[in-house]
Amino acid sequence: MSEYYNPKRTYNKFDKKSKIPFKLSRSKLDLYFNCPRCFYLDTVFGISQPPGYPFTLNSAVDNLLKKEFDIHRAEGTPHPLMKTYNIDAVPLRHEKIRDWRDSRDGINFLHKKTNLLITGRIDDLWVNKGGELLIVDYKATAKAGEVNIDAEWQKGYKRQMEIYQWLFRQNGFRVSNTAYFVYCNGDTDKKAFDGKLEFNVKIIPYVGDDSWVDKLIIDAKECLISNVIPKSKEDCDFCKYRYATREVENN
Numbered sequence: 001m002s003e004y005y006n007p008k009r010t011y012n013k014f015d016k017k018s019k020i021p022f023k024l025s026r027s028k029l030d031l032y033f034n035c036p037r038c039f040y041l042d043t044v045f046g047i048s049q050p051p052g053y054p055f056t057l058n059s060a061v062d063n064l065l066k067k068e069f070d071i072h073r074a075e076g077t078p079h080p081l082m083k084t085y086n087i088d089a090v091p092l093r094h095e096k097i098r099d100w101r102d103s104r105d106g107i108n109f110l111h112k113k114t115n116l117l118i119t120g121r122i123d124d125l126w127v128n129k130g131g132e133l134l135i136v137d138y139k140a141t142a143k144a145g146e147v148n149i150d151a152e153w154q155k156g157y158k159r160q161m162e163i164y165q166w167l168f169r170q171n172g173f174r175v176s177n178t179a180y181f182v183y184c185n186g187d188t189d190k191k192a193f194d195g196k197l198e199f200n201v202k203i204i205p206y207v208g209d210d211s212w213v214d215k216l217i218i219d220a221k222e223c224l225i226s227n228v229i230p231k232s233k234e235d236c237d238f239c240k241y242r243y244a245t246r247e248v249e250n251n
Contacts, residue, residue: 026120114221142186166210
């Protein structure tokens with residue numbers, strides 16, 4: 001049996017008859033945004049997109065950044081980078097911080113209109129002098145020149161931030177519109193590797209707007225309860241591949 005299709009899969013598979021809230025992660029919402037057809041095949045039939053390679057180096061950077069910011073969280077002091085970028089805030093101390101970024105559900109909210117339990121896991125939270133939460137996401141790459149968030153494919157990063165902002169607001173927190181990317185760029189201009197990779201770290205602010213999130217959730221639910229498999233997004237590479245192979249196999 002294919003590892004991508006398991007008709008007996010029951011976990012995280014939508015059942016129209018069930019009254020139990022259906023868990024929908026931030027990444028599944030983004031899957032719906034990118035291609036309703038892939039979303040439907042995944043959540044209704046259990047046919048997942050082929051998984052990408054694990055970004056173990058990125059995960060290592062994330063874990064080290066968490067440890068580093070946790071030192072300042074415990075001390076109630078700003079990280080030196082926050083001072084460098086004139087960010088008047090400190091890492092948030094909260095009893096649920098570990099759950100929000102490490103547990104299976106992260107932070108969640110039951111969207112009562114749709115009976116969908118929306119979930120998401122953050123990298124970090126800061127709090128400013130006004131008591132507003134600042135959503136923080138860690139990113140790692142290795143590219144020539146300065147890193148930014150201006151590329152077309154990075155719009156997904158921005159949607160990610162806005163869904164997190166929405167989730168914390170729905171949980172009753174005051175959340176700043178300004179979020180931050182802590183972007184680590186591997187320095188490949190060194191003369192030698194010497195068993196270590198050095199990073200240039202930059203903090204990039206982003207002003208989010210989560211006004212679209214509620215409608216996306218409602219649209220995703222309409223997709224789930226439909227009896228018709230939706231059309232593909234024109235730019236979905238997974239669907240293009242399926243169509244191309246089907247055309248060859250049928251000839």
